[in-house]
Amino acid sequence: MxxxxxxxxxxxxxxxxxxxxxxxxxxxxxxxxxxxxxxxxxxxxxxxxxxxxxxxxxxxxxxxxxxxxxxxxxxxxxxxxxxxxxIRMQVRSIGEDGKIWINTDSFLPTTLLGHEVKLFSEDPQAPGKYRVIEGGTVEALGAIHFADPEVREGRKGVKKEQMYLDLQIHGENKKQQVENLGVRPGDTLILDRPIRHGFSPDTFYGAxxxxxxxxxxxxxxxxxxxxxxxxxxxxxxxxxxxxxxxxxxxxxxxxxxxxxxxxxxxxxxxxxxxxxxxxxxxxxxxxxxxxxxxxxxxxxxxxxxxxxxxxxxxxxxxxxxxxxxxxxxxxxxxxxxxxxxxxxxxxxxxxxxxxxxxxxxxxxxxxxxxxxxxxxxxxxxxxxxxxxxxxxxHPRLDRAGALSHQGGDQPNEEKEEKK
Missing domain, CATH: 3.40.630.10 (Zn peptidases)
Structure with missing residues (x-):
């Protein structure tokens, strides 16, 4: 240095x-x-x-x-x-339609919509061993067409209870497909976005x-x-x-x-x-x-x-x-x-x-x-x-000196900046 x-x-x-x-x-x-x-x-x-x-x-x-x-x-x-x-999200329950309902912890629910996450699942057959599932997204409404008029017009927000993970599950036995992965209530989710250089000089962004x-x-x-x-x-x-x-x-x-x-x-x-x-x-x-x-x-x-x-x-x-x-x-x-x-x-x-x-x-x-x-x-x-x-x-305020009015002149540095 x-x-x-x-x-x-x-x-x-x-x-x-x-x-x-x-x-x-x-x-x-x-x-x-x-x-x-x-x-x-x-x-x-x-x-x-x-x-x-x-x-x-x-x-x-x-x-x-x-x-x-x-x-x-x-x-x-x-x-x-x-x-x-x-901060993390957590699996709350698994629906019959394959939706994985989640808790949002300290996230503002609306900021999660549509974003990719990683789900870390502890192996039910080998406690202490974790697997990761990638490619899922956090959703709440599915599409604007299914939202209440108040939500569509921005007069009403999304509640945390509406948030779920979509793993694109389809076909028969959707809930069973999720359970066969070993996903259980309590499993952890985190956002999936590494930091990158930003557009403006010396900036960066990410999760x-x-x-x-x-x-x-x-x-x-x-x-x-x-x-x-x-x-x-x-x-x-x-x-x-x-x-x-x-x-x-x-x-x-x-x-x-x-x-x-x-x-x-x-x-x-x-x-x-x-x-x-x-x-x-x-x-x-x-x-x-x-x-x-x-x-x-x-x-x-x-x-x-x-x-x-x-x-x-x-x-x-x-x-x-x-x-x-x-x-x-x-x-x-x-x-x-x-x-x-x-x-x-x-x-x-x-x-x-x-x-x-x-x-x-x-x-x-x-x-x-x-x-x-x-x-x-x-x-x-x-x-x-x-x-x-x-x-x-330790600071002693009883020893503070008197301060009188200092006028309105700007410090020289500030004057130079405004020129």
Missing amino acids: SDTTSPWTLSMPEPQFDLMRRILAAPSPVGLEAAMTYGVLKPRFDSFAPSDWRLHQFKGHAGVVLDTHPGRDDLFKVMLIGHADK YLDNGLGCFVTAEVARLIAQAGGTDKVRMMFAIASYEEIGRFGSRVLAGELKPDAIIAVDVNHDYVAAPGIGDRRMQPLEMGKGFTMSVGAIASEQLNRIIETTAREHGIPMQRDIVGPDTGTDGMAGVLAAVDCVATSIGFPIRNMHTISETGNTRDVLAAIHAITRSVQALDALPDPHREFLDH
């Missing part, structure tokens, strides 16, 4: 984009995350981790943690967390940016730290969590087991500027292509945020402030939920169309997050005593 370059100002190299594609493509629905953690990320960690680093494994879930200083509880422990689990991107960033920060020779005062724990989409259950276990002093969650955020129909909500103008985001709110540590923001400014890395209030909505809550005393914040990147098959992001935002986190970790490692830094320097 060269201090003379600014990777976040450049297009992502194709080999790096391909790694991101492979991580996001891993079939890792909630509860079945091992395809990403063990199938893609563990081999990736093994390819660059020094011999004295250690991979922590867990019994109750497929989360993993790459630890730079195993056993060194005297060091300042920083846990960087991405989550591997994807499950939430949150393969956080895992990709975590892995890339680990690689950069390893290439830079590691850390001395900071014990880094690069965590890939499970169960985030159903309540941050996986990361709280990781935090409870390893007791970090600081947590930095990495997860997708919203492009509020492009989000349709929310102008009257007065959301902060986060925007794709304008840099990574940093959570600011009651649960986010002002001390940790200060180090990240200062580091980003020193290196010219674009950053946006995200207002989160009492809950980051990410694995940044893991320490609080696990009753572990630690500072925490959440780093993200604005994307569009979250929880759809066409989530859209910008590679420069992702690169900005990777390098901002890497340099912030190195800034923490350069402190005389990271423990005392956070114990002794």
Whole structure:
């Protein structure tokens, strides 16, 4: 990693984009995350981790943690967390006509219509062995001709109870044809669309940016730290969590087991500027292509945020402030939920169309997050005593200085931009 370059100002190299594609493509629905953690990320960690680093494994879930200083509880422990689990659909029942009725989980039903999925079926004769069925589509109405007038005119939506998987079953004994495949209630479905380069420069789109991107960033920060020779005062724990989409259950276990002093969650955020129909909500103008985001709110540590923001400014890395209030909505809550005393914040990147098959992001935002986190970790490692830094320097509002009116002149940079 060269201090003379600014990777976040450049297009992502194709080999790096391909790694991101492979991580996001891993079939890792909630509860079945091992395809990403063990199938893609563990081999990736093994390819660059020094011999004295250690991979922590867990019994109750497929989360993993790459630890730079195993056993060194005297060091300042920083846990960087991405989550591997994807929202999924699930088989609810099988109809006599061969329709496979499904639950839609955290998807908006109307965004699923007509899209291809993969169905992962556990072999009834060999529990623990899975088969995949491809080529089915999610449907609800069949055709506009069969819809109620309110639905046809857009005055009424599609209910989640109407959603089913169509495997194009025909002929006699349709239900039996499905059952002969071993498909059963409880089987898992995920969207089938790997990420691709977008039309506009440095953009990409596809399914499950939430949150393969956080895992990709975590892995890339680990690689950069390893290439830079590691850390001395900071014990880094690069965590890939499970169960985030159903309540941050996986990361709280990781935090409870390893007791970090600081947590930095990495997860997708919203492009509020492009989000349709929310102008009257007065959301902060986060925007794709304008840099990574940093959570600011009651649960986010002002001390940790200060180090990240200062580091980003020193290196010219674009950053946006995200207002989160009492809950980051990410694995940044893991320490609080696990009753572990630690500072925490959440780093993200604005994307569009979250929880759809066409989530859209910008590679420069992702690169900005990777390098901002890497340099912030190195800034923490350069402190005389990271423990005392956070114990002794809590913000004191009683020491706030007076601020008077500053007039209406624009900063010079803004003036130049408008010329």
